[in-house]
Amino acid sequence: MAEPKALPPASGHDKLMIGQSKAGIYMAHAILILGILIVAFPIYYTFVASTHSLQTILRPPLPLLPGDRFLENYSEALFGGVGRIGGVSVATLLINTTIVAFGIAIGKIIISILSAYAIVFFRFPGRMFFFWLIFITLMLPVEVRILPTYKVMVDLGLIDTYTGLIVPLIASATATLLFRQFFLTIPGELVEAARVDGAGPWRFFWDILLPLSRTNIAALFVILFIYGWTQYLWPLLVTNRNDMNTIVIALRKMISFADADTEWHLVMVTSMLAIVPPILVVVLMQRWFVRGLVDTEK
Amino acid sequence: MATVDLKDVRKVYPGGVEAVKGVSIAIPDKALCVLVGPSGCGKSTLLRMIAGLETISAGTCSIDGKVVNTIGPTERDIAMVFQNYALYPHMKVYDNMAYGLRNRGMPKDEVDKRVRGTAKTLELEHLLERRPRELSGGQRQRVAMGRAIVRNPKVFLFDEPLSNLDAKLRGQMRVEIKNLQRKLGVTSVYVTHDQLEAMTLADVLVVMNAGLIEQQGAPLDIYEKPSSTFVASFIGAPPMNLLPLRSGQLEGAVTLPAVADNAATLGFRPEDCEVGADDAALDGGLRLMANVAGVEPVGAESFLYCDAAGGRIVVRVPGRTEVRIGDQLPIFARREKLHFFGSDGKRV
Numbered sequence: 343m344a345e346p347k348a349l350p351p352a353s354g355h356d357k358l359m360i361g362q363s364k365a366g367i368y369m370a371h372a373i374l375i376l377g378i379l380i381v382a383f384p385i386y387y388t389f390v391a392s393t394h395s396l397q398t399i400l401r402p403p404l405p406l407l408p409g410d411r412f413l414e415n416y417s418e419a420l421f422g423g424v425g426r427i428g429g430v431s432v433a434t435l436l437i438n439t440t441i442v443a444f445g446i447a448i449g450k451i452i453i454s455i456l457s458a459y460a461i462v463f464f465r466f467p468g469r470m471f472f473f474w475l476i477f478i479t480l481m482l483p484v485e486v487r488i489l490p491t492y493k494v495m496v497d498l499g500l501i502d503t504y505t506g507l508i509v510p511l512i513a514s515a516t517a518t519l520l521f522r523q524f525f526l527t528i529p530g531e532l533v534e535a536a537r538v539d540g541a542g543p544w545r546f547f548w549d550i551l552l553p554l555s556r557t558n559i560a561a562l563f564v565i566l567f568i569y570g571w572t573q574y575l576w577p578l579l580v581t582n583r584n585d586m587n588t589i590v591i592a593l594r595k596m597i598s599f600a601d602a603d604t605e606w607h608l609v610m611v612t613s614m615l616a617i618v619p620p621i622l623v624v625v626l627m628q629r630w631f632v633r634g635l636v637d638t639e640k
Numbered sequence: 641m642a643t644v645d646l647k648d649v650r651k652v653y654p655g656g657v658e659a660v661k662g663v664s665i666a667i668p669d670k671a672l673c674v675l676v677g678p679s680g681c682g683k684s685t686l687l688r689m690i691a692g693l694e695t696i697s698a699g700t701c702s703i704d705g706k707v708v709n710t711i712g713p714t715e716r717d718i719a720m721v722f723q724n725y726a727l728y729p730h731m732k733v734y735d736n737m738a739y740g741l742r743n744r745g746m747p748k749d750e751v752d753k754r755v756r757g758t759a760k761t762l763e764l765e766h767l768l769e770r771r772p773r774e775l776s777g778g779q780r781q782r783v784a785m786g787r788a789i790v791r792n793p794k795v796f797l798f799d800e801p802l803s804n805l806d807a808k809l810r811g812q813m814r815v816e817i818k819n820l821q822r823k824l825g826v827t828s829v830y831v832t833h834d835q836l837e838a839m840t841l842a843d844v845l846v847v848m849n850a851g852l853i854e855q856q857g858a859p860l861d862i863y864e865k866p867s868s869t870f871v872a873s874f875i876g877a878p879p880m881n882l883l884p885l886r887s888g889q890l891e892g893a894v895t896l897p898a899v900a901d902n903a904a905t906l907g908f909r910p911e912d913c914e915v916g917a918d919d920a921a922l923d924g925g926l927r928l929m930a931n932v933a934g935v936e937p938v939g940a941e942s943f944l945y946c947d948a949a950g951g952r953i954v955v956r957v958p959g960r961t962e963v964r965i966g967d968q969l970p971i972f973a974r975r976e977k978l979h980f981f982g983s984d985g986k987r988v
């Protein structure tokens with residue numbers, strides 16, 4: 343009998359590349375470095391620009407090395423206020439955006455995990471109907487339902503509020519489906535063991551489902567935080583006051599069509615500051631979900 | 641501590657599958673009842689109905705004299721050991737065992753005392769701080785047992801708890817489960833499709849087939865007096881030899897005792913027949929000639945696979961054997977070791 347030959351267990355140290363010649367390795371690295379340069383250079387250049395005075399920026403060519411106005415520019419933007427957006431400081435914008443991004447990410451996770459929990463673990467009339475209803479909303483992104491949503495927000499007096507910024511974006515069919523998919527992989531025996539052990543629905547959710555979903559939640563949080571952070575269209579519509587803007591909207595407003603009106607050094611600072619929190623979230627959370635991907639706890 | 645009584649219990653799954661078609665079993669206090677049967681015969685379904693994990697479509701299930709049909713699994717005070725153990729993957733062994741106790745609001749130091757006591761009984765003390773994924777299959781099995789024992793429930797339910805272990809470990813755990821169950825004196829229901837497990841563990845053995853009970857009783861009674869050809873071929877390994885009778889006659893038999901008219905099948909166990917024609921011992925038993933088609937030496941015994949009387953029979957001979965494939969052998973079985981079954985498969 344010809345038994346199928348078992349593959350050797352894959353380990354992290356396996357050499358996956360086939361051609362292991364010196365030249366090949368140098369080639370590969372050269373290409374990788376080139377790629378990184380192409381991606382990183384604009385960001386570096388933005389940083390360089392954010393450390394020069396407006397005059398230097400407006401008089402080309404822009405130097406390739408950082409200037410001496412790092413502290414001045416950053417403190418002016420963060421605490422002084424930017425003229426073109428009515429003197430609102432970037433600190434305010436950061437706070438706004440953080441609230442909105444956290445609100446959207448956490449709200450989406452709570453709502454979607456609870457709806458997935460209901461759909462997977464409970465038998466109630468209309469279960470499949472609700473599942474398909476959620477599924478269908480996948481096909482209706484914010485942009486499609488933007489006018490009615492806007493009207494509702496106006497009627498409720500939610501223009502220029504955090505609620506108005508967050509709530510319309512908070513339901514997530516994608517996240518619900520992801521959680522549903524994950525919950526379906528949880529063995530029925532585990533659910534039954536918990537029932538025999540006297541765990542009611544709430545306890546089961548809290549003691550067993552939530553800890554098991556940790557890594558999924560972490561990964562989703564990162565994705566949703568960045569999604570919330572970079573929202574453009576909806577915040578643009580629903581905020582009129584400058585001090586309620588998110589950083590992306592404010593950035594857009596700071597740029598005038600006439601070059602001379604634009605405080606480019608502050609725009610550059612704001613751009614840099616707008617990148618930092620998403621990077622922080624990715625870096626801080628990556629430990630969580632990388633570990634989760636390595637050892638599945640099932 | 642508790643009796644379990646099933647009265648004409650039925651289960652119809654939504655979608656119309658009738659998995660259990662009217663089963664009555666009375667399990668006395670402290671007894672271990674084994675449900676055995678082929679795959680899909682409804683063993684798990686029945687067990688899950690006792691556990692309260694599945695609703696009972698008709699009939700009653702009572703624990704300790706109290707009908708529990710509408711009571712949830714928590715209040716039934718049962719503990720269950722699952723086939724795949726179903727340990728909580730994110731909890732340490734200690735917490736896995738403590739979880740059910742905490743949910744019942746037991747004070748912390750009492751929980752600690754019980755968990756450590758149970759861990760000691762099962763020799764799990766050095767594993768308490770580990771996660772399930774850091775345990776071997778056998779150790780997981782013990783933790784699953786521990787989680788059931790620690791609760792000190794009225795009834796233990798086991799659903800094929802040993803089927804994921806290798807043969808040697810299975811043998812060890814079988815003995816251990818039996819000893820523990822004796823020592824703790826907890827009424828238990830044990831599902832398996834392994835007839836060896838069933839025979840060795842059971843106080844009450846229930847053989848199921850297609851949602852119905854074929855036979856129930858003490859294991860050795862069932863072994864000695866199978867009520868149907870199904871039970872005869874299910875209990876015992878290798879299974880009982882069954883040969884078709886044609887109007888009371890066995891094709892190719894040298895001698896055959898008088899047979900009831902309605903008997904359609906003759907049966908005898910591989911271990912109940914012998915090679916050689918010792919006429920003195922015959923006393924009206926069965927005698928026939930068999931062609932050896934295969935020899936299987938196992939060590940302490942050997943099995944001869946033979947063609948005889950229009951069928952294939954297995955003969956067990958002790959120790960080694962000189963018999964070769966192609967040999968012609970006289971086989972005999974004593975009168976009292978013969979079983980007869982009617983055309984409906986029932987014992988006559």
Ligand SMILES: Nc1ncnc2c1ncn2[C@@H]1O[C@H](COP(=O)(O)OP(=O)(O)OP(=O)(O)O)[C@@H](O)[C@H]1O
Binds near residue numbers: 654677683
């Ligand atoms: N949830 C369900 N819905 C519908 N039919 C089911 C369900 N669970 C089991 N069945 C059916 O009920 C019958 C009995 O199933 P059960 O799981 O009790 O078998 P079993 O005796 O435990 O078998 P095995 O030894 O393979 O575990 C089978 O025909 C099965 O297909």
Ligand SMILES: [Mg+2]
Binds near residue numbers: 683684
């Ligand atoms: Mg089963």
